[in-house]
Amino acid sequence: GxxxxxxxxxxxxxxxxxxxxxxNSSTTLSNIQWYKQRPGGHPVFLIQLVxxxxxxxxxxxxxxxxxxxKNSSLHITATQTTDVGTYFCAGSNTDxxxxxxxxxxxxxx
Amino acid sequence: DAGITQSPRHKVTETGTPVTLRCHQxxxxxxxxxxxxxxxxxxxxxxxxxxxxxxxxxxVSDGYSVSRSKTEDFLLTLESATSSQTSVYFCAxxxxxxxxxxxxxxxxxxxxxx
Numbered sequence: 001g002x003x004x005x006x007x008x009x010x011x012x013x014x015x016x017x018x019x020x021x022x023x024n025s026s027t028t029l030s031n032i033q034w035y036k037q038r039p040g041g042h043p044v045f046l047i048q049l050v051x052x053x054x055x056x057x058x059x060x061x062x063x064x065x066x067x068x069x070k071n072s073s074l075h076i077t078a079t080q081t082t083d084v085g086t087y088f089c090a091g092s093n094t095d096x097x098x099x100x101x102x103x104x105x106x107x108x109x
Numbered sequence: 110d111a112g113i114t115q116s117p118r119h120k121v122t123e124t125g126t127p128v129t130l131r132c133h134q135x136x137x138x139x140x141x142x143x144x145x146x147x148x149x150x151x152x153x154x155x156x157x158x159x160x161x162x163x164x165x166x167x168x169v170s171d172g173y174s175v176s177r178s179k180t181e182d183f184l185l186t187l188e189s190a191t192s193s194q195t196s197v198y199f200c201a202x203x204x205x206x207x208x209x210x211x212x213x214x215x216x217x218x219x220x221x222x223x
Contacts, residue, residue, distance in 0.1 A: 031209045033211065033212075041216075042199060042215060042216050042217050043152065043199070043212075044214070045212065045213070088151060088152065090152075090212075092209065096167075099144075099151045099153070100151055101151040
């Protein structure tokens with residue numbers, strides 16, 4: 001069945017450093033979504049990418065969808081302590097979203 | 110999000126006892142989902158519903174049943190809880206069942222089975 005893997009599982013950075021998490025699917029995706037979950041909280045939708053090679057930005061966050069639509073990345077520039085949490089990608093090639101395993105980001109001040 | 114509530118938020122129970130978790134939405138969304146979250150596994154779909162009395166299995170449905178008698182309520186039942194069902198359970202809703210539809214999650218229910 002379809003699998004979505006994320007790396008790294010954990011990332012510790014100093015405040016101000018950049019951070020990137022990668023999402024890889026075993027199959028071609030029709031779209032990919034990104035969610036953020038703060039510690040003790042619930043996943044919250046960030047963005048959706050649909051087109052091959054698509055790039056979207058939200059302030060310091062940059063999201064990319066690969067040309068083959070099998071991978072995606074989230075890059076945070078100059079991390080802040082408010083970026084702490086777990087970032088999940090979720091991909092679909094049918095009517096169901098498959099979530100990646102998540103990347104937990106810790107930011108040290 | 111204010112439009113979706115889960116109860117109870119925390120529960121401790123013993124192996125072999127039945128447990129029911131409730132998800133209530135005020136958004137009138139057709140689709141409702143139950144996920145479990147465990148370290149190293151991300152979010153895994155247990156069951157979902159695409160309308161009143163219409164439900165289907167997800168990838169980890171064994172040991173769980175669901176019911177949806179009203180649009181706004183989606184119940185998840187563990188008939189006989191086991192320690193492997195210790196987890197955080199999230200309910201989610203979406204307007205449609207398309208894989209492109211955004212999910213809105215509830216605050217979660219933390220279940221501990223002793």
